[in-house]
Amino acid sequence: MKNNPFSLEGKTILVTGxxxxxxxxxxxxxxxxxxxxxxxxxDETRLSETYSSLNTKHGDHxxxxxxxxxxxxxxxxxxxxxxxxxxxxxxxxxxxxxxKFATKEQIDYIFGINFNASVIVSQQLIKNKKxxxxxxxxxxxSISSSFVSYGGGALYTATKAALNGLAKGMAIDLAAxxxxxxxxxxxxxxxxxxNEGIITNDQLNEDAKKYPLGRYGKxxxxxxxxxxxxxxxxxxxxxxxxxxxxxxxxx
Amino acid sequence: MYSxxxxxxxxxxxxxxxxxxxxxxxxxxxxxxxxxxxxxTDASEFRLDTIFRNIEEWSSIIALSIIAMVDEEYGxxxxxxxxxxxxxxxxxxxxxxxxx
Numbered sequence: 070m071k072n073n074p075f076s077l078e079g080k081t082i083l084v085t086g087x088x089x090x091x092x093x094x095x096x097x098x099x100x101x102x103x104x105x106x107x108x109x110x111x112d113e114t115r116l117s118e119t120y121s122s123l124n125t126k127h128g129d130h131x132x133x134x135x136x137x138x139x140x141x142x143x144x145x146x147x148x149x150x151x152x153x154x155x156x157x158x159x160x161x162x163x164x165x166x167x168x169k170f171a172t173k174e175q176i177d178y179i180f181g182i183n184f185n186a187s188v189i190v191s192q193q194l195i196k197n198k199k200x201x202x203x204x205x206x207x208x209x210x211s212i213s214s215s216f217v218s219y220g221g222g223a224l225y226t227a228t229k230a231a232l233n234g235l236a237k238g239m240a241i242d243l244a245a246x247x248x249x250x251x252x253x254x255x256x257x258x259x260x261x262x263x264n265e266g267i268i269t270n271d272q273l274n275e276d277a278k279k280y281p282l283g284r285y286g287k288x289x290x291x292x293x294x295x296x297x298x299x300x301x302x303x304x305x306x307x308x309x310x311x312x313x314x315x316x317x318x319x320x
Numbered sequence: 321m322y323s324x325x326x327x328x329x330x331x332x333x334x335x336x337x338x339x340x341x342x343x344x345x346x347x348x349x350x351x352x353x354x355x356x357x358x359x360x361t362d363a364s365e366f367r368l369d370t371i372f373r374n375i376e377e378w379s380s381i382i383a384l385s386i387i388a389m390v391d392e393e394y395g396x397x398x399x400x401x402x403x404x405x406x407x408x409x410x411x412x413x414x415x416x417x418x419x420x
Contacts, residue, residue, distance in 0.1 A: 266399030
């Protein structure tokens with residue numbers, strides 16, 4: 070792997086939301102690419118499942134249980150973290166909600182996890198000088214952000230569009246240290262984020278047919294993009310939104 | 321046109337403040353909340369035995385609104401499949417009632 074610009078060897082990477090879905094896949098694939106991975110998530114059991122799936126060929130990893138809705142948990146997490154070469158913010162939820170139900174409580178709930186937590190974790194890490202020079206920060210946005218939306222998706226889309234904006238401003242603020250900030254905007258990925266069942270399986274199967282590539286994405290396919298943005302191969306990319314959507318937004 | 325309309329006088333304070341209201345009153349309140357999710361269809365068209373999918377205005381957004389209404393008003397989570405497999409408003413009412 071010498072001189073492989075896509076390698077993550079020697080890099081310490083924090084992955085939030087690592088107990089499931091895209092976060093779990095990102096942690097596992099990053100460990101295979103040589104990174105020392107620090108995973109955090111709410112669900113202790115599922116976080117341990119991710120931890121035991123990490124590739125240990127390149128050394129030890131770390132798991133820290135935390136609920137990022139809780140600022141106390143964030144401070145504790147930041148205290149325990151070593152200096153980082155990269156962060157992938159994957160913690161997030163989906164809650165289909167028509168706009169007439171978008172009360173302050175609902176706004177606070179979904180923004181609290183999808184947006185506020187990502188900002189506060191980043192802010193505290195930067196303030197405590199735990200993000201190294203030339204590091205890479207990746208936010209898990211969505212095609213439902215500045216690109217498209219869906220029925221009942223106004224709040225979710227707003228949180229993800231907010232991340233797109235955040236990344237642009239942060240990219241400028243942190244450019245002097247060579248720290249890059251980018252968003253990944255996936256289309257629908259096969260994870261359990263929709264398992265709450267508000268959208269039926271029939272509706273999901275029908276929706277999958279709208280993708281020119283004929284299916285939903287896999288978590289690994291998003292993880293590979295995260296690896297690219299974390300690696301030195303992307304060292305001149307900052308403030309961008311990388312679409313991974315099987316062609317969905319072409320139509 | 322008004323042949324199907326049923327006039328029921330509901331003392332609202334009783335409905336809101338009383339925990340053990342009788343079943344017909346509670347069901348009527350559910351029908352009212354259900355009807356509130358529609359903008360074009362007259363409230364008089366909604367009864368417990370209404371097959372809601374046949375209402376012209378029915379849509380996937382209204383289905384999401386029903387789910388959100390049940391969450392907001394009753395603190396009960398129902399799934400898209402609960403709506404899909406229900407035919408009448410009463411079917412949904414029974415599901416919500418069983419999870420209260």
